[in-house]
Amino acid sequence: MVSKSRSEWSTILSHLVLAAVSLHAAVTSAQSSRGAAAGFLLQTFAAITMLVPGLNTHEDCLAGAWVATVIGLPLLAFDFHWVNGDRSSANLLLGGGMVLAVAGDHLGPEGCSVAGQAVLLVVSVTILIVAVFTANTYGIWGGAMLGVAGLLSRLEEDRLLLLPKEDVCRWALTAGSWAYCRALHTQRLQWE
Template structure:
């Protein structure tokens, strides 16, 4: 019995807490956004699901292989499709339906074409699927002086920068913890930005 305990994975409490924070924040954003734009609400919900699976995986001392595989898949889908859905609402509220649909179509296309790729290929797919829509949101928010949108877009962009760092390369912090905090900040800011833009459009 003692040998089993020595080799079992320790609970990653910092990752449990940051994942739980992301899940709760994204669920709140989903609830608040569902009456504004269902596309963006779906993107927030994907982040909440990724956070929930990460909580269970990080809390488990001996996570089953199926749970580990599910975590990788859910994280990947939440990035390659979920993040472009964030931008959907911004463009839709601006009556730019072409940009809105292009953002979602790009994510779906990247997911369909890179399903069998290696990890490196999937990372490239995430960058391609996320970069254009998030930068377009940043551009819209710059022109409309939407401070929440600017902060949220930059936070999401920084998630990709952190993913390139070596483990422990950012002040000794765990990479996944930093990414979760950045995503949580991005979710809060982008949800507020959508609410601000929706309020402006309603006047």
Template sequence: MAGRPAEWSSALCGVGLGAVCLNAAVCTFQINRGAAAGFLLQALAALLGAVGFFWTPLGLSLAADSQSCLWVSTVLGLPLLGFGFHWLNGDHSTANILLGGALLLATGLEYVTEEGRAMAAQSVIVVTSITILILSIFTMNVYGMLASLVLSMAGLLLGVKTERLLTLRKEAVLSCLLAAGNLAFQWALRTQHFDLD
């Protein structure tokens, strides 16, 4: 029973991440549909993880499916955000390279070990956040720079070998960082859209 508050905090942070991503998907649908699809994938993965926690007392289990869904949402969702950001700025070649690499990686899910999945997820987060950071620096998009730095912190947190950070579980802190990064990224897309108009 001692672990219940920590589990509740992780589940509630997952619901918060899902709500932020779902709102971002709705708000960016008219700006760029690729970015909206990236937000939607992340929202579905976060909500599936939270629902899995709430269904466990009922005897239902989504553990295996939620891990695969989380990995695919990371490998496809973040590159879709990067795709939308680069496409909106006219950098079509980088946008296509990000999306093509993500699709190739996502199709090989069953052939990759757990360590390989963790390394691939970290690589996707780092590559996507660096390309967003470079483009944000050139376009002077402060929200894009902030989103990139927060996503990089989330990528670094994935590699930390600890169960808890301060008093929260690692999953809760990761969900909070991803929610802040996705919110900043939504503002970056809006700023870029208004600057181009």
């Protein structure tokens, strides 16, 4: 059996934890918020795709991450805005994500990277704004962690905190997804 390096184990673990947290969030939010559940499910599939032997080709990984970013993240924000009555922002985020998903083939690798990071930051900022105005602490943490993941992905370094940069971004995305799931639950309790 081939021994794996520490960074390979870190990558595998970060994908597994992101998939587990996203799947748990999808299941727990399915009854009350189907859009967010679909967004979490897209994150789950993207993380699992990276771990399945034979499916983890570069193109498959990029396609899965692209869909999870430009469609999954706006789906997460959609319900947060919709429940608070901000239907125009909800529709704008989701519509923009759909347009980017279709245009992805025409953007090139660098364009897709920038567009994906922009979607991540826009989603995190809009969640953060709504969470601040509704005093949703989990939403504030979720938006902040999604923003941290977006900002860390823009750094030039290959390693952060002794781990590969992508792994640190996945850990921040995992923390943001968990907090955001709790924020959706808290938000639903406030509106009931």
